[in-house]
Amino acid sequence: MMKEIAVAALCAGAAGAAADEMWDKTFPASDKVEHSKAVFKNRFGIALVADVYKPKEQAPHGGFAAIAVSGPFGAVKEQCSGLYAQTLAERGFLTIAFDPSYTGESGGEPRYVASPDINTEDFSAAVDYLVCRDDVDPERIGILGICGWGGLALNAAANDTRIKATIASTMYDMHRVTANGYFDKEDSKEARMAKRRALSAQRTADAKAGSFARAGGVPDVVPDDAPEFVKRYHAYYKTPRGYHPRSLNSNAGWNTTSALSLLNTPILAYADEIESAVMVLHGEKAHSRYFGEAAFKKLAGANKKLVIVPGADHTDLYDGGGKGAIPFDCIEEFYRKNLK
Secondary structure, three states, X not given: OOOHHHHHHHHHOOOOOOOOOOOOOOOOOXXXXXXXXXXXXXXXXXXXXXXXXXXXXXXXOOOEEEEEEEOOOOOOOOOHHHHHHHHHHHOOOEEEEEOOOOOOOOOOOOOOOOOHHHHHHHHHHHHHHHHOOOOEEEEEEXXXXXXXXXXXXXXXXXXXXXXXXXXXXXXXXXXXXXXXXXXXXXXXXXXXXXXXXXXXXXXXXXXXXXXXXEOOOOOOOOOOOOOHHHHHHHHHXXXXXXXXXXXXXXXXXXXXXXXXXXXXXXXXXXXXXXXXXXXXXXXXXXXXXXXXXXXXHHOOOOOEEEEEEOOOOOOHHHHOOOOOOXXXXXXXXXXXXXXX
C-alpha cells in the first residue's frame, strides 16, 4: 500500500508531510484511528495540507468509503472539521480534514483570502487526493462542509459528480449573508452598492499600502448588547474550548476585500441540479438555520434529508457544545446508506 506521502506526490506533485510529533488539535486524540498528514494541490497549484484519519482495521475489499471535511468559515482543520473527521474514522470511514487555500497550514498568497471558486475547488482537490489512494474505493467518496463550508460543499456537489454524498452542517450561505446581510436586512441594490464602494476603496488602500487589511475575527471582548450568536462564537473561538493560533476566527480574520467575490457570486445557483445524496443538518436554535432550510428547499429529488437537532445552536454543532449535540449516529447512517 502506498503511504500518504507517496500518494500526495503522485496525485498532486507535492511532498507529503510526516505525522505530527505533537498533537495540536482542540479535541483529544483517539486511540481507535491512525493519524497522519498529507499534502496535495488543487488545480490552481495551491498546496493543501490535510490531517488523515484512518481506521485501524484492515481496509475492506475495494477500499474504504472516504469523506473529506472542511470548515467552519475562518476555522482550521485542528478545530471542528478534525473532530468530525476523527469521529467518522472511528466509525469505519477513511477521512481527511483539510485547511482551505490561503489558510492554516495550506499554501496560497496573499494569506487569508476567501474565494467561492477556489474554495469550491478545494473540495474537488480533496476528492482528487482520495481517489488516488489505493485504500479508498473511488466510487464511495463523500464530503462534509461545516458553517460557511456547508454552502461551498453544496456548490462542489453540484459541480463534481464524483461526490456521492454531501452533508452541510450548521451551514451558512456565504454569498447570501455577504450580499444581503444577516436575516436579509441589507437586501437592496443601494446597500450592496455601498458595500462595493467601501470594498473598492479598501482595495485602493491595500494597493497603496502594499499589504491587506484584515476584517477582524471574533472580538476579544463581547459587549453585553451583542447578538447572542456573537457571544456563542466567542465562547468557542476565544476560549480553550476552540481557540487555535492559526484560526482566523480566533485571531484577526480574513482579508477585508475577500467579501468582494462572495458578494458577487451566488454559490447555490445550481443546487437544484445535484443528483447525489445531500443532508442538511442544523440546530433548532441556530441563528443560521434559515440558510440551511432555504438550501434544502432548493434541492430537488428524493435523496435529500433535513435534520434539525432539538435545542442546538449554531456552535453546538461545531463540537457538540458539551451536550453531545452532533448527531453522529444519523451522520453515519446517511453515509453508510449513500456510500455503498
